[in-house]
Amino acid sequence: ACSFLKKLQRIISSRVFHSIWWGDNGYCVVIAEKLFRKEVLGRRGHLKIFQTESMRGFIQQLKLHGFCKMEGDSSISISIKELQALAAAGSALGKLLFYHNPCFKRDCPSLLGTCLRR
Template identity: 45%
Template sequence: EIVIFSPPFPKKLWKIVNNNQFASIWWDRDGTCIGINEKLFEKEILERVGPNKMFETDCMKSFIRQLNLYGFSKMRQDMHRSVCLTKFFTEERPVCIMSRAEFYCSPYFKRDSPHLLTRMKRRVSVKTALK
């Protein structure tokens, strides 16, 4: 049986946020929190299949559960962001959508500090701990 190594969730997420091909996820100005346009993130990242699939889930709710298990906190601020989809469509003019963005922070998830990722440990859920 061949097991293909898959980087842990935080490392995978860090690579995606730092890859500017994705419009659905970005660093805040300080590089200390990530913004996620949930509807676009589902289409752009979670709905991928086959070799392009990035996460085990295709459901936003499960993805957010992963964020929480790795110690991310949802920020109270609710910001609207205009996302222009020039690179996703072939029309000459960019398609822009206004949508709500959620922001998540972790003390070990920073734009300029990939070395901190090793400190991110997945919390054990209560159900698993009781078995």
């Protein structure tokens, strides 16, 4: 699997980052845009995670790796616990973005090798 996907899986599964997490029981990625820009893309030097520093560049990478944006009318199941956490975090998170890739699932790291870059 490519390094972008490995890094993405590592930061989503880590408890260090609060701006990106698994949604829909591990079938989609949820990104709190405002906090993600600061917490992940804003890192510099040896702390830098991804090559891009812009949200636009990061989203392009997601699309290149087969991710599709899930619109608001998509059926995304979110738990009460997640909703309470989101409400508590408030505006610090910014807009929430939902992305899905059938080869990128929380409990199936072996699928990473099947993800094809476009």
